[in-house]
Amino acid sequence: MKRILGFALGLMLTQAQAVVPPAARWTLDAVDGGKVEEAGGMHHGQAHGALKTAPGVEGKSLFFDGAATLVTVPSAPELSIGEGPFTVAAWVNAYAPGGSQQMISAKNNYSVNQREWGLMLDRDAHFRFYVQAKGWKTAGSKTQPKPGVWHHVAVTFENGRARIYVNGKLEGDEPLGASVVATSAPFSLGGVHNGGNTMQQFLGALDEVAVWRAALSAEEIAALADKQPAPHKVPEIAKPVSLWSGDELPKSADIQTLPGVAFHIIKKQRPDTDGCRWTLGIGLVWHNGKLYASYGFNKGSENTPTEEAHVRVSGDGGRTWGAPVVMDHGEGNLGVSHGVFLSHKERLWAFMGAFYDKFQRTHTRAYTLNEATGAWEPKGVVVDAGFWPMQEPQKMADGNWVMAGARVDRGDGDQWALPAVAISRGEDFTKWDLVVIPAAPELGRVWGESTVLVEGKRLVNISRYGAKPLALVSFSEDFGRTWTSTRPSNLPMATSKPYAGVLSTGQRYLVCTTTADSGNGRSPLTIALSRPGETTFSHVFVIRRSVYPEGPGVSDPRADFSYPYAVEHEGKLYVGYTHKSHAANELAVIPLPALQEPEPVALWTGAPLPKTAEATVLANIAFRVIKPYEFQKDGYRFLHGVALVFHKGKLYASFGHNKGGENTDTEEARVRVSGDGGATWGPVSTIDPGDEPGVGVSHGVFLSHGGRLWAFHGAYTGTMNNVHTRAYVLNEADGTWEHKGTVAEGGFWPLQEPIRMADGNWIMSGISVGKGNPAAVAISRGEDFTHWDLVVIPEPAGMKMWGESTVFLDGRRVVNIARCDGKQPVALVAFSEDCGRTWSASRPSNLPMAASKPYAGTLSTGQRYLVCSTTADGGNRRHPLTIALTRPGETTFSQVFVIRHALFPEGPGESHARASLAYPYAIEHEGMLFVGYSNSGGGVGRVGENRELWNNNSAELAAIPVEALTVE
Numbered sequence: 001m002k003r004i005l006g007f008a009l010g011l012m013l014t015q016a017q018a019v020v021p022p023a024a025r026w027t028l029d030a031v032d033g034g035k036v037e038e039a040g041g042m043h044h045g046q047a048h049g050a051l052k053t054a055p056g057v058e059g060k061s062l063f064f065d066g067a068a069t070l071v072t073v074p075s076a077p078e079l080s081i082g083e084g085p086f087t088v089a090a091w092v093n094a095y096a097p098g099g100s101q102q103m104i105s106a107k108n109n110y111s112v113n114q115r116e117w118g119l120m121l122d123r124d125a126h127f128r129f130y131v132q133a134k135g136w137k138t139a140g141s142k143t144q145p146k147p148g149v150w151h152h153v154a155v156t157f158e159n160g161r162a163r164i165y166v167n168g169k170l171e172g173d174e175p176l177g178a179s180v181v182a183t184s185a186p187f188s189l190g191g192v193h194n195g196g197n198t199m200q201q202f203l204g205a206l207d208e209v210a211v212w213r214a215a216l217s218a219e220e221i222a223a224l225a226d227k228q229p230a231p232h233k234v235p236e237i238a239k240p241v242s243l244w245s246g247d248e249l250p251k252s253a254d255i256q257t258l259p260g261v262a263f264h265i266i267k268k269q270r271p272d273t274d275g276c277r278w279t280l281g282i283g284l285v286w287h288n289g290k291l292y293a294s295y296g297f298n299k300g301s302e303n304t305p306t307e308e309a310h311v312r313v314s315g316d317g318g319r320t321w322g323a324p325v326v327m328d329h330g331e332g333n334l335g336v337s338h339g340v341f342l343s344h345k346e347r348l349w350a351f352m353g354a355f356y357d358k359f360q361r362t363h364t365r366a367y368t369l370n371e372a373t374g375a376w377e378p379k380g381v382v383v384d385a386g387f388w389p390m391q392e393p394q395k396m397a398d399g400n401w402v403m404a405g406a407r408v409d410r411g412d413g414d415q416w417a418l419p420a421v422a423i424s425r426g427e428d429f430t431k432w433d434l435v436v437i438p439a440a441p442e443l444g445r446v447w448g449e450s451t452v453l454v455e456g457k458r459l460v461n462i463s464r465y466g467a468k469p470l471a472l473v474s475f476s477e478d479f480g481r482t483w484t485s486t487r488p489s490n491l492p493m494a495t496s497k498p499y500a501g502v503l504s505t506g507q508r509y510l511v512c513t514t515t516a517d518s519g520n521g522r523s524p525l526t527i528a529l530s531r532p533g534e535t536t537f538s539h540v541f542v543i544r545r546s547v548y549p550e551g552p553g554v555s556d557p558r559a560d561f562s563y564p565y566a567v568e569h570e571g572k573l574y575v576g577y578t579h580k581s582h583a584a585n586e587l588a589v590i591p592l593p594a595l596q597e598p599e600p601v602a603l604w605t606g607a608p609l610p611k612t613a614e615a616t617v618l619a620n621i622a623f624r625v626i627k628p629y630e631f632q633k634d635g636y637r638f639l640h641g642v643a644l645v646f647h648k649g650k651l652y653a654s655f656g657h658n659k660g661g662e663n664t665d666t667e668e669a670r671v672r673v674s675g676d677g678g679a680t681w682g683p684v685s686t687i688d689p690g691d692e693p694g695v696g697v698s699h700g701v702f703l704s705h706g707g708r709l710w711a712f713h714g715a716y717t718g719t720m721n722n723v724h725t726r727a728y729v730l731n732e733a734d735g736t737w738e739h740k741g742t743v744a745e746g747g748f749w750p751l752q753e754p755i756r757m758a759d760g761n762w763i764m765s766g767i768s769v770g771k772g773n774p775a776a777v778a779i780s781r782g783e784d785f786t787h788w789d790l791v792v793i794p795e796p797a798g799m800k801m802w803g804e805s806t807v808f809l810d811g812r813r814v815v816n817i818a819r820c821d822g823k824q825p826v827a828l829v830a831f832s833e834d835c836g837r838t839w840s841a842s843r844p845s846n847l848p849m850a851a852s853k854p855y856a857g858t859l860s861t862g863q864r865y866l867v868c869s870t871t872a873d874g875g876n877r878r879h880p881l882t883i884a885l886t887r888p889g890e891t892t893f894s895q896v897f898v899i900r901h902a903l904f905p906e907g908p909g910e911s912h913a914r915a916s917l918a919y920p921y922a923i924e925h926e927g928m929l930f931v932g933y934s935n936s937g938g939g940v941g942r943v944g945e946n947r948e949l950w951n952n953n954s955a956e957l958a959a960i961p962v963e964a965l966t967v968e
Contacts, residue, residue, distance in 0.1 A: 023078035025210040026071075026189065028062040029053070036062070036071045036189075043079070045071040045189065048198065049444060056207040057091045057150060057229040062190075066096070066203025067444030067467040070191035078213055079107055080182035081117055081131065081157050085215035088119055089154035089224060093205040094145045095234045098125030103200040104153065105209055107187050111195025114183035118192070119155055120200065121145070129155045129164050133177025139164045141171040148234040150207075152225035158215035168225035170218060198467065199519055205232060238440070241473040243462070243489040244528070246538030247799075248823045251517040252524055254772075256797030257542040262589040264318040266293045266576065269554050269584035274324070275299045279583050280562060281338025281497075282576030285392070286569045287348045288371070291318050293576060294327065294350060295585050296337035303359040307335035309352045311376070318574065318587045327367055327376040333357050336365065338563070340389045340403065342429070349429055350376065351403065353388035362386045362408040364422065366430060383422045383432045385409075390497055391451045392567070393424065396459075398479045400424050404452040404461060407436045419448035419463035419472070421480050437461055437474050437483040448472065448486065449497040449563075453508055455535065461486065462510060464495050469520045471498065471510075491537065494522050497563045504568060505592060506532035511564040511575055514540055525561035525577055525588075529595055539597055543575060543588050553586045554579045568592070601829045603817070603845035604884075606894030609872040612880055617898040618964055624678040625908050626653045626932065626955035631943050634684075638662045639953045640918075641699025641853075642932030645753070646925045647709045647730075651678050653932060654687060654711060655955050656698035661947030663720045667696035669713045669728075671737075678930065678957045687711055687728055687737040694718055697726065701750045701764065701921075703785070710785055711737065712764065714749035723747045723769040725778065727786060744778045744788040747771070751853055752806045753923070754780065757814070759835045765807040765816065768792045775803035775818035775828070777836050793818075793830045794841035801828060801842065804853040808864050810891055815856075817866060818842055822851045825876045827866075847884070847893065851876045852918045859924060859962055862888035867920040867931055870896055878916035881933055881958075887967050895967040899931060899958050902938075909956045912938025918953075924962065931958045 024043040026036060030053060036045035049069035053060040064070065073079070090104050104127075106118035115132040122128040127141040139162040145151045154165045157176070164172040186193055189209060191201040216224075270276055276297055283294040291314040300306040309327040314320060327350060328336040339352030348369040355362045364383035367376040383389070386408040393401040400423050407420035418439055422432035439446050443465070450463035450472075459476040463486060471493040474486035494513035502508055508530040513522050514537075524545040528537040546559040562580040566573055573595070575588040610616075631637055638658035645652050651674040660666040669687040674680060688697040700713030709730040716723045725744035728737040744750070747769040754762040761780050768776035774795045778788035793816055795801060805818035814832040816839070827849040828842040850869035858864050864886040869878050879902035884893040902915040916936040923930050934953035942952040 020212060020214045022210040023213045024073075025208075028056065028207050028209065029060045031062070038073070043073050043076060043187070045073045047071055048193065054205045054232065055230065056205070057227055058208070061091070061093070061205040061207035063205050064190035064202045065442065065444055066102070066201045067442070068198060068201070069444070070193060070198055070201065071189040072193045073187040075107070075184045075186055077182065079187040079211055081180040082182055083179040085156070085158040085213065087154060087156045087212040087214060087216045088210070089152065089216075089221070090119070090209040091150055091207040091229070092121070092145065092153050093148065093150050093207075093232055094121050094202070095147050095204040095232075097121055097145050097147060099123060101200045102202040103188070103191050104202060104206065105187070105189050106192050106200075107183075107185050108192050109183070109185035109194060110192070114185035116180055116183055116185060118200075119153065121202070127153050127164060127166060129162055131157070131162065131176045131180050133180060137174070137176040139172040139174040139176060141166045143167070143171060148232040150229040150231065152227075154216065154221045154224065156215040165218070165221045165225070168222035199469075201468070238487060240488050240490040242536055243471055243473055243491040244538070245534075245536040249492060249514070249516045249540065250800065252515045252542070254800060255515060255524070255526065255540055255542045257545065258527075258590060258594050260591050260594050261543060263544065263548075263551075263553055264587045264589070265552050265584070266312060266318070266321060266587055267295065267324075267585040269579060269582035272583075276583050278302045279585055280578050280580055282563065282565045282578060282585050283338060283340050283350070284565050284567045284574055284576045285341030285343050285348065286567060287341075287343040287369075288346075290315055291574070292341060292348070293321070293585070293587070294339060294341065294352070295578070303335065303337075303355065305330060305333045305335045305357060307337045309336045309339065309350075318589060325374065325376075328352065328365065328378065330354070339364070340392045340565075342393045351382065351389045351393075359408070362388055364389050364432070379430050382430050383434055385434050387420055387422055387434050389422065390449050391499060393429075394452070394454050396454055396479050397456055399426055400479065401429070402452060402454065402459065402480050403432065404450045406447070406449045406463075407434065417447045417449070417466070419450035419461055419474065419486055421452060421459075421461065423480050435480055435483065437463075438485045439472075440485045440487045443467065443472075443487070446472070446486075447495065451498050451500040451510075452480075453500050453502065453535075460535070462498055462500055464493070464497060466495055469494050469518070471514070491528070492516060492518070494518055495520050496522050496561075499564045499566050501566060501568070503573070503592065503595065505596065507595065508535060508537065509566070509573075509595070510537060511543070511566050513561065522560035522562050525564065525575075527575070527590075527595070529597075531597065541595070543590065554582045554584050556582065598843065600844050600846040602892055603827055603829055603847040604894070605892040609848065609870070610896065611873040612871045615871055615880070615882065615896055615898045617901070618883075618960060620961055620964060621899065622959040623900070623908055624957040624959070626672060626678070626681060626957050627655065627684060629937060629942070629952055629954045631952070635659050637942070637944055637948055637952050638667070638950065639955055640934050640951045642919065642934060642955045643699065643701050643753075643921050644923045644930055644932045645702030645704050645709065646923065647702075647704040650675055651930070652702060652709070653681070653955065653957070654700060654702065654713075658696075661944075662950040663696065663698070663716070664947070665690065665694050665696040665718055667698045669697045669700060669711070678959060685735065688713065688726065688739065690715070700725070701753050703754045706783075712743065712750045712754075720769060723749055725750050725788070740786050743786050744790055746776075746790040746792070748776055748778055748790050750778065751804050752855060754785075755807065755809060757809060757835045758812050761835065763807060763814065763836045764788065765805050767803045767805060773802050775801070775805035775816055775830065775842055777807065777814075777816065779836050791836055791839065793839040796828055796842045796844065799824065799844070802851065803828070803842070806854050806856040806866075808856045808858055815891065816842070817854055817856055819849070819851055819853060820844075822876060825850055825874065827854065827870070848872060848874065850874055850878050852878050853920070855920045855922050857922055857924070859929070859965065861962065861965070863965065863967065864891060864893070865922070865929075865965070866893060867899070867922050869917070878918045881917035881920065881931075883931075883960075883965070885965055885967050897965070899960065910935045910937035910954055912940055914938040927962050929960045929962055929965065931960065932956070933958070
């Protein structure tokens with residue numbers, strides 16, 4: 001009945017409001033033999049995974065488990081947007097909003113570069129519509145759905161604009177592009193079927209999904225949403241196990257590639273003279289001064305009876321290899337494949353996975369090497385019942401050995417390859433007890449190839465998931481005899497066999513593919529590391545990327561890195577891996593020092609940095625307001641980036657100002673002048689209004705030199721495109737500013753007053769916007785301030801940054817201090833020994849600093865200073881405003897004072913517990929240090945929405961007696 005009534009509703013919402021019939025509509029009442037019917041009969045869907053029904057908006061809905069379930073519909077022109085018009089709508093009941101991308105409906109197949117559109121619940125828990133129009137363009141909602149509550153979500157696309165409605169109300173309206181190119185990607189619900197793998201899976205229920213070849217009106221959408229369905233009771237969802245405790249896991253492109261790694265070929269890629277069509281599963285061991293490598297080999301297909309276990313031996317650390325030896329070729333319907341080694345008491349053991357027919361009756365067989373003949377002597381089946389070994393046996397404190405792997409049993413449904421361990425009976429390696437690790441029932445498909453870390457009685461098992469690119473984790477507190485159910489961790493990991501261990505440095509490691517954006521792609525090959533003695537990973541390096549033209553080995557964008565194995569020997573970590581894509585086996589040799597986290601650069605050498613509440617507040621500061629936020633009076637919203645200069649007895653203050661949103665092309669460079677040291681200010685005037693079409697001019701810096709007042713300001717086109725620096729000179733006769741043109745390009749935005757260096761040139765610190773947003777400096781050509789040379793400072797390895805920076809001079813040495821990104825509250829430091837021409841890479845220091853523009857300089861006392869927010873517990877909070885100081889002549893900071901807290905009821909200036917005191921600028925004049933800064937006022941009284949509310953600040957000033965800045 002629901003299907004008939006619902007289809008009629010698609011034809012006519014109300015008597016007064018007729019609407020074109022939907023091109024497709026899925027009521028999602030049921031799954032019948034894997035089929036999900038479409039009401040019009042033309043676009044039936046195929047169910048993937050164990051889809052279940054749940055209470056719906058009307059009748060039933062479909063519940064998607066967030067792991068292995070989705071619905072796919074064959075591609076059809078009416079399901080593509082094209083030039084529009086187009087509408088997609090759905091009732092959505094999300095169980096766990098936020099943290100990951102959960103697709104509601106889409107038409108994408110990323111693996112073959114077929115990208116059209118997607119309606120999803122995004123990582124920030126907002127509904128968002130994506131279209132591919134020369135890159136992804138989006139329109140998002142204001143609403144963040146409540147778990148278990150039904151929300152109606154609809155998107156229209158017409159004349160290049162997308163409008164997103166939630167519960168019948170318009171929440172987003174964005175230009176996304178004139179058209180979306182159609183592909184043959186399938187339409188999907190509850191996730192994306194990406195080259196055979198599921199991704200962006202939705203957790204919750206969906207109902208009444210429909211597509212129209214028309215842009216429904218706001219009234220029509222409101223009528224569709226005019227229901228009050230009963231909420232679902234959401235089961236408690238366990239939090240992910242913490243395997244990763246570092247900063248935000250970086251994306252592949254942002255991860256440092258390990259230096260000094262040597263690569264060697266164990267087995268050439270196909271076509272090779274050996275006729276190999278398939279290989280997998282390197283095992284490595286050092287035994288009596290030789291390196292042994294084993295692998296599975298097949299001239300036929302994977303997991304068929306023609307599989308063989310092969311071994312090669314190297315006498316020179318993997319550079320060259322002897323001829324392959326067949327450990328066991330199997331007989332009849334028996335296949336023997338890859339496995340693991342153990343060198344113990346002068347004997348070399350091998351434990352290999354084996355099976356009958358096509359992957360039936362899986363078990364483990366043992367062999368020992370006859371070193372006189374080089375032959376491998378079989379010791380029979382040592383673990384039965386489906387166990388396949390994946391990691392070298394490790395001795396436990398109870399005298400037994402543990403060997404991690406997977407238990408393969410097709411009788412377990414989706415969970416037919418559970419993680420497992422085999423435990424020896426003391427030193428008897430011919431008899432092992434199998435312990436299967438249970439999986440939480442809600443996990444869906446599990447392919448539990450696993451590895452273990454031994455920590456006394458406690459064992460940590462890390463296994464491949466299968467349904468999602470996440471590491472699964474379980475724990476044993478009794479030497480592996482009993483285990484917690486394996487469940488998801490917070491560490492993304494490709495669905496490939498992982499390999500873990502403990503280095504001689506005390507660091508845990510995990511070799512696989514663990515990046516923020518690889519998904520189920522087995523590239524690049526990475527190693528995640530802990531700090532010595534810690535049990536969670538906090539750093540990741542790339543061992544090798546797919547494209548590697550310098551060789552040796554496979555170099556191909558499609559090259560994968562499968563089934564790694566690692567062993568430490570004489571100061572090096574040997575990592576074997578398979579290019580399953582090319583039937584090749586290779587070796588990486590990593591020097592252990594490359595795996596050590598570098599010590600932070602010492603910027604702070606004082607007593608322990610105080611917490612906010614413990615830091616001394618400077619006395620006798622005079623506070624002034626340069627420009628209050630007064631939108632109702634002047635119509636300006638955005639204000640940021642105060643710059644200060646004394647010129648001919650007057651104090652000038654400039655800032656970026658915008659009646660629209662931050663960093664849009666309506667931005668202006670503006671200025672005020674004070675004749676009494678900041679106590680009072682003249683009217684606001686404009687340095688550059690950005691009159692050129694599409695150009696915005698924003699905040700910058702001053703230089704008073706040779707009787708002239710210069711200003712250098714950041715400028716751009718559109719919204720932060722083509723960033724560059726423009727110069728101006730004050731015409732003191734009429735108070736106008738003469739434009740001297742663009743003086744620095746390459747994305748450079750100046751953030752600190754130019755400083756004269758020992759070589760006679762001037763240096764101006766800032767940021768190069770784009771390509772990682774590194775710190776940068778511009779260097780003058782002597783006294784010519786119309787031509788500056790850009791020098792970009794190398795980025796920190798494996799870290800993101802928004803490199804707004806400042807410098808102080810120490811002879812020919814220049815020290816650059818830069819902001820990190822919004823996730824990591826630490827000052828980054830780089831050094832130049834040649835007046836700024838070349839630089840070390842920016843590196844983390846030991847000084848916490850909020851992610852705000854810093855400002856440094858040298859006082860007349862010989863003390864260096866740094867103004868920002870630097871307290872032990874401040875994190876990325878932009879308050880209090882602090883000044884860190886050195887002793888005279890020193891270059892590391894040892895004292896910190898509070899200039900101002902966020903709450904400042906005595907005034908003048910805005911006072912609020914959440915006030916941001918940001919983007920400082922400082923100059924010394926006649927015994928006073930003048931510090932300008934932005935004050936957000938906690939956002940109170942601000943008017944606007946979205947970008948219009950960014951950095952709606954007042955400009956304020958603190959005048960500090962230099963004598964108050966003495967360091968004890």
